[in-house]
Amino acid sequence: MKIILDAMGGDNAPLEIVKGGLAGGRRWGADIVFTGDESAIREALCACGHGEVPAGVEIAATSQTVDMCDDPATVFRRKKDTSMGVGLTMLREGGGDAFVSAGSTGALLTGATLITKRIHGIRRAAMAPVIPTTTGQAVLIDCGANAECTPEYLVQFAYLGDFYARQVLGLKSPRVGLLNIGAEDSKGTDLQKQTLARLREAAAAGHMNFIGNIEAKEAIKGGCDVIVTDGFSGNILLKSMEGVGSFAGTALKKMFKKNLLTKLAALAVMPGLNEFKGRLDPNKVGGTAFIGISKPVIKAHGASNAEAIENAVGQAAAFARSGLIEKIEENIDLMKIEQ
Amino acid sequence: MKIILDAMGGDNAPLEIVKGGLAGGRRWGADIVFTGDESAIREALCACGHGEVPAGVEIAATSQTVDMCDDPATVFRRKKDTSMGVGLTMLREGGGDAFVSAGSTGALLTGATLITKRIHGIRRAAMAPVIPTTTGQAVLIDCGANAECTPEYLVQFAYLGDFYARQVLGLKSPRVGLLNIGAEDSKGTDLQKQTLARLREAAAAGHMNFIGNIEAKEAIKGGCDVIVTDGFSGNILLKSMEGVGSFAGTALKKMFKKNLLTKLAALAVMPGLNEFKGRLDPNKVGGTAFIGISKPVIKAHGASNAEAIENAVGQAAAFARSGLIEKIEENIDLMKIEQ
Numbered sequence: 084m085k086i087i088l089d090a091m092g093g094d095n096a097p098l099e100i101v102k103g104g105l106a107g108g109r110r111w112g113a114d115i116v117f118t119g120d121e122s123a124i125r126e127a128l129c130a131c132g133h134g135e136v137p138a139g140v141e142i143a144a145t146s147q148t149v150d151m152c153d154d155p156a157t158v159f160r161r162k163k164d165t166s167m168g169v170g171l172t173m174l175r176e177g178g179g180d181a182f183v184s185a186g187s188t189g190a191l192l193t194g195a196t197l198i199t200k201r202i203h204g205i206r207r208a209a210m211a212p213v214i215p216t217t218t219g220q221a222v223l224i225d226c227g228a229n230a231e232c233t234p235e236y237l238v239q240f241a242y243l244g245d246f247y248a249r250q251v252l253g254l255k256s257p258r259v260g261l262l263n264i265g266a267e268d269s270k271g272t273d274l275q276k277q278t279l280a281r282l283r284e285a286a287a288a289g290h291m292n293f294i295g296n297i298e299a300k301e302a303i304k305g306g307c308d309v310i311v312t313d314g315f316s317g318n319i320l321l322k323s324m325e326g327v328g329s330f331a332g333t334a335l336k337k338m339f340k341k342n343l344l345t346k347l348a349a350l351a352v353m354p355g356l357n358e359f360k361g362r363l364d365p366n367k368v369g370g371t372a373f374i375g376i377s378k379p380v381i382k383a384h385g386a387s388n389a390e391a392i393e394n395a396v397g398q399a400a401a402f403a404r405s406g407l408i409e410k411i412e413e414n415i416d417l418m419k420i421e422q
Numbered sequence: 423m424k425i426i427l428d429a430m431g432g433d434n435a436p437l438e439i440v441k442g443g444l445a446g447g448r449r450w451g452a453d454i455v456f457t458g459d460e461s462a463i464r465e466a467l468c469a470c471g472h473g474e475v476p477a478g479v480e481i482a483a484t485s486q487t488v489d490m491c492d493d494p495a496t497v498f499r500r501k502k503d504t505s506m507g508v509g510l511t512m513l514r515e516g517g518g519d520a521f522v523s524a525g526s527t528g529a530l531l532t533g534a535t536l537i538t539k540r541i542h543g544i545r546r547a548a549m550a551p552v553i554p555t556t557t558g559q560a561v562l563i564d565c566g567a568n569a570e571c572t573p574e575y576l577v578q579f580a581y582l583g584d585f586y587a588r589q590v591l592g593l594k595s596p597r598v599g600l601l602n603i604g605a606e607d608s609k610g611t612d613l614q615k616q617t618l619a620r621l622r623e624a625a626a627a628g629h630m631n632f633i634g635n636i637e638a639k640e641a642i643k644g645g646c647d648v649i650v651t652d653g654f655s656g657n658i659l660l661k662s663m664e665g666v667g668s669f670a671g672t673a674l675k676k677m678f679k680k681n682l683l684t685k686l687a688a689l690a691v692m693p694g695l696n697e698f699k700g701r702l703d704p705n706k707v708g709g710t711a712f713i714g715i716s717k718p719v720i721k722a723h724g725a726s727n728a729e730a731i732e733n734a735v736g737q738a739a740a741f742a743r744s745g746l747i748e749k750i751e752e753n754i755d756l757m758k759i760e761q
Contacts, residue, residue, distance in 0.1 A: 217669045227603055231611045264566055264657040272570045272654060299658045303665025315611060318603040319638045319655045323662035326642025330556045331670045331698075338694030345694065348687030355677030355684065359670075 084112065086399050087179035090119035090127070091148040091166040092186025094386050100185065101127035103392025108139055110393060111400045116179055118143045119166035143178075145169045148186075155189035159197060167191060171198040174378045181379035181399035183370065185387040192228050195373050195380045202408065204415040207232075208375035209240050210314070210382065211247060214324065215362045218305030222248050222257075224374065225314040226321045232313035234277040237261070239418045241282055243374040243411065244309035245291055250405040251372075252308075260297030260307030262316055270296055274313065281420055282311075290417055299323075328363050369394035372402055375411075379403050423451065425738050426518035429458035429466070430487040430505040431525025433725050439524065440466035442731025447478055449732060450739045455480045455518055458487070458505035482517075484508045487525075494528035498536060506530060510537040513717045520718035520738035522709065524726040531567050534712050534719045541747065543754040546571075547714035548579050549653070549721065550586060553663065554701045557644030561587050561596075563713065564653040565660045571652035573616040576600070578757045580621055582713040582750065583648035584630055589744040590711075591647075599636030599646030601655055609635055613652065620759055621650075629756055638662075667702050708733035711741055714750075718742050 088104045090097040097119060105128075108115040117124050121144035128136060136142060147165040149158050159168045167186050171194045174182040182199075184191050192208065201208055209225035224244035229236060241259050248257035261279055263271045268279060279296060286293035294307055299320050302310045312320070335356070339349035349356075361367050369391065370383040379402035383395040427443045429436040436458060444467075447454040456463050460483035467475060475481060486504040488497055498507045506525050510533045513521040521538075523530050531547065540547055548564035563583035568575060580598050587596035600618055602610045607618060618635060625632035633646055638659050641649045651659070674695070678688035688695075700706050708730065709722040718741035722734040 215669075217672050230603060230609075262658065264569060264654055264661075270569070299661035300665040300668070303662060303669055315603055316655055316658050319601065319658045320662050322603075322638035323642060323659045324666050326639040327663050327666035327670070329639070330554075330642055331666070333556050334698045334701075338691050338698065341691075341694060344690040348690035351683040351687035352677050352680075355680060359673045359677065362673075 084400050084403060085114040085116060085179040086396050087116045087118060087143075087170045087173055087182045088392070088396070089166045089170050089182070089184035089186055090117040090124050092184040093383065095388055096185065097123050097127045098130060099387065099389045100392050102131050103387070103389035104396060105131055105133075105137070105140070106389060107393040107396025111397045113396065113400050114139045114141070115396070116141045116143055116173065118145055118170040118173070119148070120145070143169055143173060149190045151187050153187065153190060155187065155193040158190050159194055167194055168198060171195060171380070174380070175199045180403040181381065183381045183383055183392070183395045183399050185383035185385055185392070188227070188382055191380065191382055192373065195376045199380065200377050201375050202377050202411055202415070204419060205243075205375040205411070206239055207236050208373050209243060210371050211244055211374045212321065212371040213252070213368065214321065216303055216305040220252075221302065221305070221307060222252070222309045223317055223321060224309065224311060226317040226371070227314045228373070229314040231315075232274060234274060234281055235420050237274065237278040237311055237313065238281045238285070238420055239375070241285070241291065241293070241309070241311045242414065242418050244311060246407055246410050246414070247372065247374055248308050250407040250410055251401055254308055256292045257308035258306075259291055259293045259309040259311060260302060261295065262299065262302060262310050262312035262320065263296035265298060266296050268296070278311075285417070332360075366391035367394060369398040372398070374407075377408065379408070423739055423742060424453040424455060424518040425735050426455045426457060426482075426509045426512055426521045427731070427735070428505045428509050428521070428523035428525055429456040429463050431523040432722065434727055435524065436462050436466045437469060438726065438728045439731050441470050442726070442728035443735060444470055444472075444476070444479070445728060446732040446735025450736045452735065452739050453478045453480070454735070455482055455512065457482045457484055457509040457512070459484065482508055482512060488529045490526050492526065492529060494526065494532040497529050498533055506533055507537060510534060510719070513719070514538045519742040520720065522720045522722055522731070522734045522738050524722035524724055524731070527566070527721055530719065530721050531712065534715045538719065539716050540714050541716050541750055541754070543758060544582075544714040544750070545578055546575050547712050548582060549710050550583060550713050551660065551710040552591070552707065553660065555642055555644040559591075560641065560644070560646060561591070561648045562656055562660060563648065563650060565656040565710070566653045567712070568653040570654075571613060573613060573620055574759050576613065576617040576650055576652065577620045577624070577759055578714070580624070580630065580632070580648070580650045581753065581757050583650060585746055585749050585753070586711065586713055587647050589746040589749055590740055593647055595631045596647035597645075598630055598632045598648040598650060599641060600634065601638065601641060601649050601651035601659065602635035604637060605635050607635070617650075624756070671699070705730035706733060708737040711737070713746075716747065718747070
């Protein structure tokens with residue numbers, strides 16, 4: 084198992100990336116290839132106590148970096164030697180089993196599509212984070228890669244999310260729900276109504292455990308294992324969760340700081356609070372899988388620290404070992420619907 | 423000031439509606455007209471200690487009720503004498519200054535549009551709850567009345583929300599934001615891009631304090647006072663907030679129940695916790711205003727108790743006193759955009 088890591092992507096590159104990559108490689112039994120500026124990577128290795136490049140680690144030297152201000156649509160044509168572009172090319176050519184980057188989401192998505200390419204027959208790759216719910220977790224697909232969608236895209240997302248939940252999360256029969264503004268069949272726009280009909284057919288044919296429409300509230304309460312939606316609504320759901328999380332955090336902090344008694348109370352519930360915060364912490368979750376690309380690509384949070392990168396490496400290795408891409412390729416005929 | 427109240431709508435009708443209506447009438451200095459089954463209303467008045475119909479209260483007797491299973495599109499044609507339909511007709515004909523119902527949202531919206539009618543020039547009425555944010559509150563418009571929208575609808579929602587924030591919430595120069603999946607102008611679908619351009623023009627002409635695109639997370643953190651969006655995304659945002667609120671509530675409860683120490687801790691922070699819960703409690707907020715209808719219509723939560731109805735009556739009275747509808751009528755020319 085060899086994971087390619089964009090050493091230059093994210094707010095804390097390259098030190099935290101290198102630190103997390105080394106830890107992840109050890110923990111998950113994977114070799115690591117760092118792409119990026121060689122001297123900066125060597126310096127970071129040094130800071131981690133490695134005067135030389137250690138065993139199981141390689142450097143693929145590049146001279147450029149994708150910046151946050153670069154236009155995703157043109158950056159790989161303008162800059163031929165970026166840590167992200169070179170990593171995605173290596174991945175395509177078999178120089179590694181998965182690629183992880185904490186760099187620009189838009190550039191990574193464009194690069195994955197243009198350089199590493201989609202699985203043949205897949206219309207659009209989707210971003211599919213695993214989000215916490217009251218009772219466990221759920222795959223949210225898509226969460227922002229495709230603002231505008233057709234019923235065919237959504238049907239494909241449903242299969243992609245279903246296979247991800249089976250192969251990577253180990254669920255036997257994931258409950259797939261279509262995000263909507265009510266549970267009734269008549270709810271939503273034409274996009275939801277047409278997708279609902281297609282997914283009901285898939286369920287009737289025994290291809291999927293489709294449970295119908297689901298409201299955001301019920302989905303977050305744990306009402307399904309795969310939440311299927313267009314990238315616009317998925318992003319609103321995800322960012323709303325983050326917003327309320329931050330809102331609740333601020334309110335709780337204020338509440339516990341009120342007086343001596345509440346400060347003592349805070350000590351008593353600290354372990355529980357930390358456990359709850361941990362469930363919502365993107366550093367613990369790792370990253371967001373791009374599903375539909377012909378090789379595993381993981382987007383780590385831009386603010387990733389070493390722990391987040393370590394977890395993203397684990398997620399990338401699990402994705403690569405899961406057989407997910409083969410499973411999608413075998414079942415691609417199910418995902419073709421007439422326009 | 424006279425508020426018409428649908429005594430038969432909602433899970434706790436008619437007792438809690440009558441109780442809340444009486445309290446609201448006293449508290450906000452308004453006369454109350456209850457529409458619905460006369461004997462049921464009299465019985466509820468009796469249970470509130472009124473053997474006779476008290477001063478400032480009237481009953482408009484009706485023989486039918488809009489049920490949750492009734493098709494909103496046809497119910498007012500099939501049932502001519504419902505508590506909701508009669509109330510909306512009274513409102514149109516000047517028999518009261520505002521109408522409050524905790525009944526079916528879809529029926530109330532259809533009835534308000536078909537019976538009470540939209541303001542001339544307004545394309546679609548919107549549902550605009552005031553939601554809590556980290557720093558205060560914001561008007562969310564639309565939150566579910568219109569799943570499918572055009573740029574013109576959204577431009578109108580922006581003005582409607584802006585005027586509501588000025589006239590009813592008393593803000594001098596509300597910050598109006600367009601809900602989107604990123605702050606950059608290039609984000610979102612054609613709907614957002616075209617709306618953004620129109621609202622920038624409105625801002626340039628000095629008609630509105632438009633701050634551009636806003637992400638759900640930033641909106642919930644308090645980044646704007648009016649969140650403009652289509653009813654689909656608005657509903658996802660609102661229901662996500664409710665979902666995470668319930669999620670956090672469950673997690674906190676579990677945390678505080680762990681052992682004797684955490685139970686004592688719960689006592690110490692109870693006032694703060696209750697204050698936080700109160701900010702998110704729909705019973706404290708009152709209801710959701712329908713904006714764009716020619717008279718004030720307020721949808722109270724289906725699960726409304728007396729306190730919720732009391733607050734909804736206050737909100738209805740504030741809406742009726744605000745001059746909002748006149749303000750919209752005066753400025754209707756600003757809201758007409760060419761297709």
